Amino acid sequence: MSVRNSDWPDRLFETLKRGGIRQVGYVPDAGHARLIDRCRGDSEIHDVVLTTEEEGVALAAGAWLGGERAALLMQSSGLGNCINMLSLARTCRFPLLMLITMRGEWEEFNPWQVPMGLIVDPVLKLCEAEVYRVNKPGEVTGAAERAVRHAFGGEHIAAVILSQQLVGKKVWTK
Amino acid sequence: MRLDRRATMATLLAGRGDDLLVVPGLGSTTWDAMAAGDNDRNFYLWGAMGGAAMIGLGLALAQPNRRVAVITGDGEMLMGLGSLATIGTQRPRNLAVIVFDNGVYGETGMQPSHTQSGVDLISVARACGIGTCLDVRDADALADLARRLGNLRETLFARVLIAIDEPPRVLPLRDGVALKERFRAAIGIKS
Numbered sequence: 001m002s003v004r005n006s007d008w009p010d011r012l013f014e015t016l017k018r019g020g021i022r023q024v025g026y027v028p029d030a031g032h033a034r035l036i037d038r039c040r041g042d043s044e045i046h047d048v049v050l051t052t053e054e055e056g057v058a059l060a061a062g063a064w065l066g067g068e069r070a071a072l073l074m075q076s077s078g079l080g081n082c083i084n085m086l087s088l089a090r091t092c093r094f095p096l097l098m099l100i101t102m103r104g105e106w107e108e109f110n111p112w113q114v115p116m117g118l119i120v121d122p123v124l125k126l127c128e129a130e131v132y133r134v135n136k137p138g139e140v141t142g143a144a145e146r147a148v149r150h151a152f153g154g155e156h157i158a159a160v161i162l163s164q165q166l167v168g169k170k171v172w173t174k
Numbered sequence: 175m176r177l178d179r180r181a182t183m184a185t186l187l188a189g190r191g192d193d194l195l196v197v198p199g200l201g202s203t204t205w206d207a208m209a210a211g212d213n214d215r216n217f218y219l220w221g222a223m224g225g226a227a228m229i230g231l232g233l234a235l236a237q238p239n240r241r242v243a244v245i246t247g248d249g250e251m252l253m254g255l256g257s258l259a260t261i262g263t264q265r266p267r268n269l270a271v272i273v274f275d276n277g278v279y280g281e282t283g284m285q286p287s288h289t290q291s292g293v294d295l296i297s298v299a300r301a302c303g304i305g306t307c308l309d310v311r312d313a314d315a316l317a318d319l320a321r322r323l324g325n326l327r328e329t330l331f332a333r334v335l336i337a338i339d340e341p342p343r344v345l346p347l348r349d350g351v352a353l354k355e356r357f358r359a360a361i362g363i364k365s
Contacts (some may be wrong), residue, residue, distance in 0.1 A: 059231055108280060
């Protein structure tokens with residue numbers, strides 16, 4: 001299936017909808033802007049803007065306790081903010097679906113993004129997350145569908161990594 | 175005269191009804207909730223410090239026809255202070271966040287917390303847009319809080335000033351998977 005370069009956030013949104021996601025926590029990120037807009041515009045989804053990403057790990061746990069599926073959108077730097085709270089998901093086996101846009105790995109202009117960007121994969125591995133990396137628009141749907149199944153099928157942590165190659169380098173928009 | 179934490183918890187949870195879901199925070203409030211009587215509709219926290227209020231928010235959004243009470247300590251609330259801002263943006267009608275404030279970190283040797291230096295959690299909650307913020311300092315105010323919790327109609331925040339003491343620990347189940355599964359089963363969610 002061919003996917004226009006700019007359409008992948010819509011494919012992600014459709015996958016979340018098909019997966020029955022009812023709560024979406026996010027710290028705003030330019031790479032997720034379109035997906036956040038879609039979630040905010042959907043009356044069946046509680047869109048929850050967070051002050052820090054670790055709040056979303058707890059939100060998703062509460063959602064599952066109450067029988068709902070949640071997703072957590074963040075930039076790679078936000079993963080670092082989650083590490084201890086991920087113990088909640090790991091200890092209690094809460095399903096956790098994370099969609100992570102990468103910074104600090106490809107044509108990055110801001111060196112302050114690099115340290116966390118460099119350790120996203122090993123951190124996820126150490127936290128027992130299954131990682132689905134996406135480099136091309138045509139891979140988005142398949143990866144996201146597998147991540148949804150992995151997270152909610154077996155109560156696991158699944159992370160879709162949206163690479164900087166896919167998202168594109170950050171452009172100042174003023 | 176500050177309130178006794180165990181008696182306060184017992185008052186809040188007396189005759190609680192099947193529609194009350196309780197998330198006690200890491201540490202003393204988890205022991206307090208267990209001491210008030212074990213219940214499958216309690217999701218005790220043995221970790222996740224700073225996460226209690228957000229677990230409550232996710233639960234309240236998922237279960238709009240049930241009441242959700244997060245009952246936690248000042249230290250645990252301070253670690254998740256931003257979650258009050260997040261709750262302020264959502265304001266679910268069925269969520270109460272109740273903080274037992276004794277001004278110390280009781281589990282680690284009674285070191286002073288920020289509230290002892292004047293950080294006022296009620297002002298924080300109010301500034302975050304939570305409409306009903308109660309300052310509970312005596313038995314009458316506690317009875318009022320218990321009534322409001324029993325008939326919850328809007329997001330509620332309460333700070334309960336409790337005495338500094340360390341009653342014997344009453345420990346609930348520690349297995350997080352089991353706590354999660356019994357909670358979900360109790361409210362009729364199929365695995």
